Amino acid sequence: MNRATLLPLTPAALLLPIIFLVASEATATETTVVTEGQYVMADGDTLAMAEDKVLQRAQRKAVEEAGIYLESTFHDYESVRNGKSTQVSALEIRTLAAAITKTDVLESRRSFEHGRPVFTIRIRAVVNVDHLQEAVRRWRSEEQLAAHFRQLQKENAELKAQLREAQTPPSGVRTLAIDPPGRTGSQGQARHLLETALHSYNLRQKIDLTSQAAALDPQFVDPLIVRGQTYLKMASLAFSNKSLPSEYSEYIDCARMDFDRALILDARNPWALLGQGDVHTWLNQPEVAENAYTQALEIDPFFDIARQRLIRVTTSQARKLVSTKQWGPAMTTLNRMLNSSASESWIPSQKEAYLLRGELHQRLNQSAQAIDDLSVVIDIDPTHVQALMMRGQLYQEQQHGQLAKEDFEQACILGAPTACEQLP
Template identity: 25%
Template structure:
């Protein structure tokens, strides 16, 4: 987030004309207090700066920073309004479009987020984060053809992208190309394309993903082994407990299944999602 704010700051200083000293001082104080997490004080400086010079093009940055502060304070409607005001002043500002798209996703407005990511890609066709996020949205909408195009574009730019490769493996699984999905996940776990290695948490996610493919291929024993390894790598992997519990339940191992479902709930899986599963363990 800081990188986006800083890059937009550099952009805005180039397009803005000379600021009045008061306006510039207020803007600098707003930026400094935001960096220090003094968010309420930063909001006050932003409001004072915009009041001092309402027509200043630098206000696009102030609106964007205000939106980020409001988002951090979970004031989502106000943040959306602030990002939109920033874009009214600077409609081609990529960092603001990215911020608003992320906020739209948090609000469950996938179509609006996709529109903003598409605008970014119209401006910067090789923007890797926009490609990744738009591919994710396309996949969630079952528009697999367009999701594949974005993932493949991303992986041409960044062949070692963890998220890009994992996303493509998930897409292959959804399209029932289980062999292709396994090939991607196996390569990632073998570290063939990751010279710096993977974190334990990243490896755990891959083991869970591979277990999901193996489960679809009716290879329950292999799936359980992968889920056990995922838990060993990262004991906080709630999805691993949930999936293993489902396998145990299908094998009539109700005691083991109940234990895993309860662990998944303790790690954050909504109780409503495991309630029926727990009922089946009686």
């Protein structure tokens, strides 16, 4: 199975201006758009993932057709599939969720082209421009806070260094430390090699260049991080080519050593902690991976990549616990993530976690909590049939007939025969 590997383009988040620009004639805050989206199912997609992606494409098209002119800022990442790289925006889905207040699926169909499933969906979307502007404004505010936080960290480190120097007793003899000849030149060469590696698409060349940079400046953390992530990318490509674990385990081990060494040099480097979490995810050690991602977020609360990884690994771990009927540990795992202080803009990315916790609450006969979580899922995705069915059944058990009827009607419209059977 081919799998896309998500890697940062640089050790620091790249910011690219993205402009949604279409002809704008509507002046109303809210406008209704009927549009269509299409998605060709990839090898690594499940049916649910493909359905989500075609809906997102239709929603994005609806936002553009609504006549929105907005300039926002997104983190971009490199995605590699079959040797071809593309870029995806981590915040695109969050922004679409803010813009679209209601989505009605008018038509949904599947077909096959060249042996691959093609999903087509036609929707009626209500787009609220003010909500979108507010989401972007809030995100920019968070970025400013993040920049301020990092500046405070830098100033704090400088003050601590000055304090340590002031507290050091003066010695009788002062010595002048002179860097060895060529050291500054070596550091410059190391940075040049790293920059070249970042722009190279040849993984072996990346390894060679970052290795040279690390040798020239052993205290330079960035080459270790880039080389470690490159090793993980090589492992991912080998995995996608259905190689045996023994054929890519060496890559994972090399990555582990690079990130461990980077953390020895800089224990509070969030990118090194991210890499450490990625390694432990590969090694099927979700608790250790979760701890690494959490540490990265404690250092930089606005480290979006770490937040994405944390959501993914936590949800996956909780799902495994549920499959073995370990309800308590699964609930604890999900609560640890969903009850955190993350921004509300991350809620759409936690849809599967809320759905899973809703299922757990239902199993534990905690109907009110289950309804709350399922309502979050439906707010994110009003076409989520499973959540509608589950909430409808809970309403039915609580004898809230009208609410149950509304959920079953919506699920029936979306093509769920069992929902139609529940209607009078």
